[in-house]
Amino acid sequence: MTIGFEISATDGKARRGRMSLAHGVVDTPAFMPVGTAATVKAMRPESVAETGAQILLGNTYHLMLRPGAERIAELGGLHRFMNWDKPILTDSGGYQVYSLAGRRKLDADGVTFQSHIDGSRHRLTPERSIEIQHLLGADITMAFDECTPFPATHDQAAGSMRLSMRWAGRSRAAFADRDGHALFGIQQGSTFEDLRAESAEALRGIGFDGYAIGGLAVGEGQEMMFGVLNYAADQLPADRPRYLMGVGKPSDLLGAVMRGVDMFDCVLPTRSGRTAQAFTRRGTVNMRNARHGADSRPLDADCACPACTGYSRAYLHHLIRSDEILGAMLLTGHNVWYYQDLMAGMRAAIEARGLEAFAATFHETQALGDIEPL
């Protein structure tokens, strides 16, 4: 294996790990903020690092269209381009293209699609996806797959999964092993335990540095997602990092960690920061709500982020009402900070074998919501 992954503690199925990559170490369970277009929206990379984030996600689909993977390579790679010297995971582009309903055409070799920016035609294959991720300089490269639509019949899910497994083999063949650089395979199989097992077996056969769980968080709901995770995580190699793609809400992260997942990414904290939604220790809070207008308290008294240490809820509310960019900057920063604090809390709880108690407190305080009196 070309990257290190050491598990130092476990609590139930939850694991406390440490992944060693070309650009640094990632403590797991880890949440990766999303830097779609070579920027974590509304944040300077120094501010992202201050939250405790040790790894970002970059999107192959967006970067291949603008400014182009070859362009980024000429400029020294994605790390240098976006001024982030810690690890980066790039997705394969598969999921983003899957989201282009009506503007993509799948064949056995790959997928042809139209750019959402200018309608131009492009093509992704396993080989081209891996090439792009090389050009970007990813620490972790993802295999190119098809995200199985939800819901799917057993037949549909099997066909889609087996296509992804063939593409996983081609991704592996196209990937150039280098120290500190990882290739992750992606398990598919929708909500069918036998297909998930078949997919895991196929991926093990090919051999990857880490294993992602794909095809979830696509509308099936938390209960069904946890139902799949109850077996899916166990099907993947115990000594390698497990990554649940595109997840999720704070309670999703906690539930998935308790089922053996080590890594996550999601646009929720950053996107919510641009729509006045704040994640806090008392649950989600809509900062556009007039109730905050005269409130001199910090957004979250237990948070050390710039938004919570420098400003009142009244000020954050004012920024949002005034459509000020600083509102998006501060709330995004807070949300990413909160997510990193949540992951750090889980890591400490696993080390202390106290994750059940941590979860109980989490669910109790999250239910407080936005309604405590002034």
Next chain:
Amino acid sequence: MTIGFEISATDGKARRGRMSLAHGVVDTPAFMPVGTAATVKAMRPESVAETGAQILLGNTYHLMLRPGAERIAELGGLHRFMNWDKPILTDSGGYQVYSLAGRRKLDADGVTFQSHIDGSRHRLTPERSIEIQHLLGADITMAFDECTPFPATHDQAAGSMRLSMRWAGRSRAAFADRDGHALFGIQQGSTFEDLRAESAEALRGIGFDGYAIGGLAVGEGQEMMFGVLNYAADQLPADRPRYLMGVGKPSDLLGAVMRGVDMFDCVLPTRSGRTAQAFTRRGTVNMRNARHGADSRPLDADCACPACTGYSRAYLHHLIRSDEILGAMLLTGHNVWYYQDLMAGMRAAIEARGLEAFAATFHETQALGDIEPL
């Protein structure tokens, strides 16, 4: 006088000064970034301070409408509200209301106007303007005046100026003297030397801590503005700070400093930062231009700001093309940084009695523009 102002060096008419205010010292000549709605748009206040800015401008008009001056006072004043512990100058609201063509009605006592936000009716008088600026906690309060439209006949300009002088007296009477807190009068008189002299005489008679030059940068052009400044600055007390309101481009600042002006404010660096326009040592640069797309050089190699030290022109161009908030953040930060560097350069040149040479180099390099080869 309730604030200190010491001039330590002069070079021609230019002055190197130091103003002592309740929240700190301001080295002059000084440029004040504009924080209209209690935020310098797209910048955290820590970042504003890092540029070298020692004082901000806040807008009475915007803040009285949203979130309201009494609200800000309840929350501890504007400094605390926006997390800026250095000096703040507030304008009187007069100019902003003047800009509300068709939605304001002037009478001898004040002005009634409709909010641009919700159409609600409001009123400003000298007494209410001063009260609002007290509530905000300004270090420097501006007298309430009418900005004389341009062009104006001698009669129109005289009538408008004399109204402003009556209001200046009422502003003075309404202002509560406190150590470190200043009240500035505003000279009017359009482009008429005799009226500028009459206005200056009226203001001197009332007595202020500093003197602003109003009614310029309203469409008269740089040549005519400099023509007025040739005499207007001299008409104001030599031992008190002189503030040219709403100015301007880098060459405006330099020309005005050479005519004896000490303070400036303008939205240009911040607004331009949101429209891809960068101010540099080689002139203004449009970062949206495709020529920057593959350019690995920094925006301005002699600039120490985060945008210039951390990123390529290609990256900044990419952010702008992608409508990323970080583009506005980095370019705004750069522009404010450049303006502060320019003022620091002028201050050093005055101390060294080298402002003429500084100006010659400035004009030479500004003409380079955006066209130097890769």
